[in-house]
Amino acid sequence: MSAFVYALLTACLWGMVPVIEKIGLGKVPAGVGLFYRGFGVIIGMLCLGFWFTVSETGLKIDLKSASLLMLGGILASFIGQFFFYRALKLGDASLVVPVGATYPLVSFVLAVLVLHEKITPGRIFGILMIIAGIVLIKGK
Incomplete structure (x- = not known):
């Protein structure tokens, strides 16, 4: 597979x-x-x-x-x-699971800082989408 x-x-x-x-x-x-x-x-x-x-x-x-x-x-x-x-x-669960699933944001920041991975426009866009998702899902 x-x-x-x-x-x-x-x-x-x-x-x-x-x-x-x-x-x-x-x-x-x-x-x-x-x-x-x-x-x-x-x-x-x-x-x-x-x-x-x-x-x-x-x-x-x-x-x-x-x-x-x-x-x-x-x-x-x-x-x-x-x-x-x-x-x-x-x-x-409909709030907790998506917010908990935003851990790639933390992984991205740590990967850049610790592993010196590259920042690309696509990755930045993805991170912005995660942040937007948190804002939208949290609502009030």
Whole structure:
């Protein structure tokens, strides 16, 4: 499969999951929801993740790469997900999900500052569209 097809599959799954999670958070605190989501990730890793990891490269990894990937897991899959669940619990999914999905704006700024990636007119236009989207969706 191509990168584009994988990206479309990702969008479909990531588009469905917040609705499922909003329903799941109906009667439980965000922290409890995060615990059970994490449990689901563990089950997924045990069933599929280990197989994919070992079959591709084994478990060989340098300390810097392992540390950065674990930091990413803590920031995105734990802290970020907790904030997302709090937002879902308190607000409408139709507002929370699009605003939460503006993370490419942060990635763009950091990629330019840290990775020295190029700023192009198309990328600037995309960033302006993200900002406009936030303004439009927030409304009042």
